[in-house]
Amino acid sequence: MKQTWVKPFLTPHRMGGMNKFGAVRAQNHQSDLDGVEIAPLLEKYGSPLFIVSEKTLRDNVRRLRRAFATRWPKVRHGWSYKTNYLAAICNVLHQEGSWAEVVSEFEYRKARANGVPGSRIIFNGPWKPNDILELAAQEGATIHLDHLDELYALEQVACKLGKQVPVGIRLNFDTGYTDSWSRFGFNLESGAAKDAVQRIAASPWLKLTGLHSHIGTFVLDVRAYAAQIRIMTDFMEQVERDTGCVIGYLDIGGGFASRNALQGMYLPPDQIVPSFEQYAEAICGTLMEATQGRVAAGKPLPTLILETGRAVVDDAEILVTTVVGGKRLPDGRRGAILDAGLNLLFTAFWYNHEVKPLRPLNGIAEETVLYGPLCMNIDVVRASIMLPPLNVGESLVIRPVGAYNNTQWMQFIQRRPAVVMVTQNGDVAVIRASEQLEDVSGLEQVPQALQVPFPQGLPA
Amino acid sequence: MNGQAVEFPKQALLTRLALSDSGFVFDPVTGNSFTVNTSGLSILRLLQKTEDWTDIIATLQADFEVSYSVAERDVLEFATALRSAFK
Ligand SMILES: Cc1ncc(COP(=O)(O)O)c(C=O)c1O
Numbered sequence: 001m002k003q004t005w006v007k008p009f010l011t012p013h014r015m016g017g018m019n020k021f022g023a024v025r026a027q028n029h030q031s032d033l034d035g036v037e038i039a040p041l042l043e044k045y046g047s048p049l050f051i052v053s054e055k056t057l058r059d060n061v062r063r064l065r066r067a068f069a070t071r072w073p074k075v076r077h078g079w080s081y082k083t084n085y086l087a088a089i090c091n092v093l094h095q096e097g098s099w100a101e102v103v104s105e106f107e108y109r110k111a112r113a114n115g116v117p118g119s120r121i122i123f124n125g126p127w128k129p130n131d132i133l134e135l136a137a138q139e140g141a142t143i144h145l146d147h148l149d150e151l152y153a154l155e156q157v158a159c160k161l162g163k164q165v166p167v168g169i170r171l172n173f174d175t176g177y178t179d180s181w182s183r184f185g186f187n188l189e190s191g192a193a194k195d196a197v198q199r200i201a202a203s204p205w206l207k208l209t210g211l212h213s214h215i216g217t218f219v220l221d222v223r224a225y226a227a228q229i230r231i232m233t234d235f236m237e238q239v240e241r242d243t244g245c246v247i248g249y250l251d252i253g254g255g256f257a258s259r260n261a262l263q264g265m266y267l268p269p270d271q272i273v274p275s276f277e278q279y280a281e282a283i284c285g286t287l288m289e290a291t292q293g294r295v296a297a298g299k300p301l302p303t304l305i306l307e308t309g310r311a312v313v314d315d316a317e318i319l320v321t322t323v324v325g326g327k328r329l330p331d332g333r334r335g336a337i338l339d340a341g342l343n344l345l346f347t348a349f350w351y352n353h354e355v356k357p358l359r360p361l362n363g364i365a366e367e368t369v370l371y372g373p374l375c376m377n378i379d380v381v382r383a384s385i386m387l388p389p390l391n392v393g394e395s396l397v398i399r400p401v402g403a404y405n406n407t408q409w410m411q412f413i414q415r416r417p418a419v420v421m422v423t424q425n426g427d428v429a430v431i432r433a434s435e436q437l438e439d440v441s442g443l444e445q446v447p448q449a450l451q452v453p454f455p456q457g458l459p460a
Numbered sequence: 461m462n463g464q465a466v467e468f469p470k471q472a473l474l475t476r477l478a479l480s481d482s483g484f485v486f487d488p489v490t491g492n493s494f495t496v497n498t499s500g501l502s503i504l505r506l507l508q509k510t511e512d513w514t515d516i517i518a519t520l521q522a523d524f525e526v527s528y529s530v531a532e533r534d535v536l537e538f539a540t541a542l543r544s545a546f547k
Contacts, residue, residue, distance in 0.1 A: 002522075002523060002524055003498065003525070004525055005520075005526035005530065005531070005534075006497055006498065006499055007497075007499065007537075008496070008497060008499040008534055008535070008537075008541075009538070010495070010538070010541050010545055012492060013492075013494060013495065328537045328538075328541050328544075330544065332544045389497075
């Protein structure tokens with residue numbers, strides 16, 4: 001009997017040997033998502049294909065809520081739309097009780113179109129055009145001021161509407177653990193935040209009811225959040241003392257890390273990414289300490305608002321891609337060309353995603369570069385990964401990809417593929433159809449004189 | 461496909477390699493060692509005897525379940541790997 005053919009390869013033995021983790025990882029494969037076989041989905045919807053697990057998404061947000069609600073009496077989650085604003089994903093989270101956290105006019109309207117009332121929207125971001133600010137004020141959204149011009153603009157809106165508008169302000173400060181995102185909100189150390197509070201207190205049209213800050217993203221050290229809580233609660237006490245206002249909530253933004261491998265991170269994510277419980281312990285423990293005197297003083301315990309994005313959605317989505325070509329690079333490494341690249345996987349800029357074949361592959365793993373399909377040098381999905389030889393047509397599962405890819409992907413060189421969801425009952429639903437040429441060119445308009453490419457006949 | 465155009469490392473260099481059935485390849489001159497898979501090992505063994513392209517592909521097709529074009533493509537690519545390994 002003839003033997004099965006596996007692409008020939010030869011790997012030099014280098015000092016230090018082959019990457020044993022890579023080899024072990026490459027032996028794994030993933031052929032299904034929540035029990036639904038992936039290969040038939042590729043047949044039906046084409047490759048590449050994004051697949052969302054409704055079950056994982058719900059499990060994640062429930063775990064988040066449980067971790068905090070068992071440690072603090074009043075907890076609210078605002079779904080960070082920019083992390084993934086596909087309507088089906090947003091509505092899964094809304095069904096779980098999450099509000100919408102939006103950062104632009106577009107996102108505000110998207111949340112409204114999803115059926116979220118203004119009163120369940122948290123409105124952040126550095127640019128809130130006047131008409132949407134007015135709508136948000138009218139509809140009772142939770143508005144967080146980013147800068148002084150916005151403060152004045154909202155004051156005018158409130159005056160025009162003839163009602164006092166409750167507001168929060170976004171703060172930035174140095175926690176000692178993360179780089180301060182000082183471009184957003186009012187700085188605490190410089191006194192700008194205090195000035196803004198005084199200005200709001202002096203206005204008959206505005207009423208300060210909450211404080212917001214977002215200290216960064218993929219924050220691995222839970223002590224950063226403890227520091228954030230201490231700083232925010234100190235400021236809360238100070239502004240209440242100074243202006244007589246009552247702070248009803250502290251919104252601590254997002255930033256919890258997901259189980260993904262940041263480039264340059266040496267340990268696997270499972271070993272260094274804190275659990276929701278660990279974040280909650282640090283945050284609620286500090287909050288408890290810092291607010292001990294409040295009830296006795298007749299003041300409310302603030303509601304704790306979380307805007308967790310990536311840690312909720314990242315591992316609820318995979319991208320399935322297919323090998324379209326292979327080559328041997330001049331330096332001896334193997335290169336594989338995939339039908340999905342940075343156009344779909346923006347996060348490949350900073351993550352080393354996990355990559356698994358759809359079925360067990362024969363052959364010994366060797367160092368491979370995974371390229372995307374773009375005719376661009378930067379289009380690299382993984383710069384180095386140990387994988388067995390890959391034939392054309394072999395499919396790979398890339399994960400986790402749920403955060404920031406379906407919003408930051410771009411229609412560049414290629415069309416964007418379908419996104420499907422494996423529902424809780426095991427059905428598969430398309431939640432975004434694959435883009436067609438007409439979807440892209442339909443918005444274009446060609447002046448009369450430019451309707452034909454070669455009016456004088458074909459060029460030589 | 462004209463086999464003459466494909467450049468493999470010099471035959472003298474390939475014949476000196478010690479090949480084991482397990483896929484361990486040892487170059488006694490440089491001291492370098494390598495791992496090859498089954499098909500790679502077959503190709504190396506063939507190359508120690510012949511440089512005839514048609515022979516090589518035909519033998520591979522006799523031993524493996526593989527089409528002419530896939531074998532040709534993969535051997536071409538393997539030649540690149542051999543050239544960079546045995547200079
Ligand atoms: C204001 C605000 N809230 C929430 C988030 C979500 O962050 P993450 O996905 O890191 O949880 C961001 C992200 O940058 C943000 O800017």
